[in-house]
Amino acid sequence: MNNCPMKNEASASKSNRSLSNDGTRRRFEPWRHHPAHGWAVRLAGVFTLTISLHGPSMAADAVEQIDEVDVTSRKQTALDAEAISLSDTPDAEPSVGGKTSIVIGLAARVAPVYDGSKTTKVSPFPYVDIHGLFHDRVFISDVRGIGFNVVDQGAFRAGMSLNYGGGRTSSDSPRLRGLPDIGSAASVAGFMTYSLKPFAFEFKVQRELGSQPGTEAQLSASFGMAPAPRWHVSVGTQVNWHDAKYNQKYFGVTAAEATQATALGNPMTAYVPGSGLGTIGMTATSVYALTEHWGLVTRLGLRDLIGSPSKDSPLTEHTFGADFAVGAIYKF
Numbered sequence: 001m002n003n004c005p006m007k008n009e010a011s012a013s014k015s016n017r018s019l020s021n022d023g024t025r026r027r028f029e030p031w032r033h034h035p036a037h038g039w040a041v042r043l044a045g046v047f048t049l050t051i052s053l054h055g056p057s058m059a060a061d062a063v064e065q066i067d068e069v070d071v072t073s074r075k076q077t078a079l080d081a082e083a084i085s086l087s088d089t090p091d092a093e094p095s096v097g098g099k100t101s102i103v104i105g106l107a108a109r110v111a112p113v114y115d116g117s118k119t120t121k122v123s124p125f126p127y128v129d130i131h132g133l134f135h136d137r138v139f140i141s142d143v144r145g146i147g148f149n150v151v152d153q154g155a156f157r158a159g160m161s162l163n164y165g166g167g168r169t170s171s172d173s174p175r176l177r178g179l180p181d182i183g184s185a186a187s188v189a190g191f192m193t194y195s196l197k198p199f200a201f202e203f204k205v206q207r208e209l210g211s212q213p214g215t216e217a218q219l220s221a222s223f224g225m226a227p228a229p230r231w232h233v234s235v236g237t238q239v240n241w242h243d244a245k246y247n248q249k250y251f252g253v254t255a256a257e258a259t260q261a262t263a264l265g266n267p268m269t270a271y272v273p274g275s276g277l278g279t280i281g282m283t284a285t286s287v288y289a290l291t292e293h294w295g296l297v298t299r300l301g302l303r304d305l306i307g308s309p310s311k312d313s314p315l316t317e318h319t320f321g322a323d324f325a326v327g328a329i330y331k332f
Helices: 005-017 035-086 244-251 255-263
Strands: 101-112 120-132 138-141 145-153 156-165 185-196 199-208 214-228 231-242 276-289 294-305 320-331
Touching: 101 294, 120 320, 145 185, 214 244, 231 244
Parallel strands: none
Antiparallel strands: 101 120, 101 320, 120 138, 138 145, 145 156, 156 185, 185 199, 199 214, 214 231, 231 276, 276 294, 294 320
């Protein structure tokens, strides 16, 4: 069977077709018989050569783009933090890149002379905010005072702060004529903040010290957004509660004080408030970066007295009040 003449001839014919003209054996190359395959091989070779020549450049461009996006993101985070901090709502964000940030500013502010007053005045509104000190444990702010983050778990923070402020004089409003001045006092506070971008939440309890101590508890939240790369806005809301001593200090009137005020042409009745809700408010702050260091700041605040201890006070002329400020900040 193996010596069949027809098979031998077919085998010899197939073998002869695989030989070249010079008698050497030629490798079977199917693309020689299919032009499309040849073009595919040539294109693959050109593509491989292009990648090998431009690969490093393309990789470098990609790294530069990533770095640029990272820098832009950090700048936006910094602006967001500044907008939130200026709005009297919680700044729960850690410092950008773990570095110390120093921001100073000055604005003109128009606001009621005290919560519940119908008299407004324009006053300078200085601003100082330094955070990121001692591995982001310490901050200094004219709004939040000097504080220390005892617990720092990234999104969750808790700590204490020391501040100084408050006070008013009887000359601030005709409704205060004949009443004693309230001096500024130091206060100590404990706070807990939690950041869940773009939201931030805070619970704070503050105790005013001095001869007329009082306690205030506040729950607040904020939302930060960026309508444009250079423009960042923060909107926040707050509600607070005051104990009886706090309300007596700012909304109470003793019998002797009422008699004195009435004698000076400011009719007044004695009033002893208890503890209860104080105000509910909303703030909106805008920070627009003019340059890398300079920024334009505007702030609008709305507050409404909702608790009966403050609403029923003879010192309350309007339960609703608004304040507005515009100014500039400089970031070092």
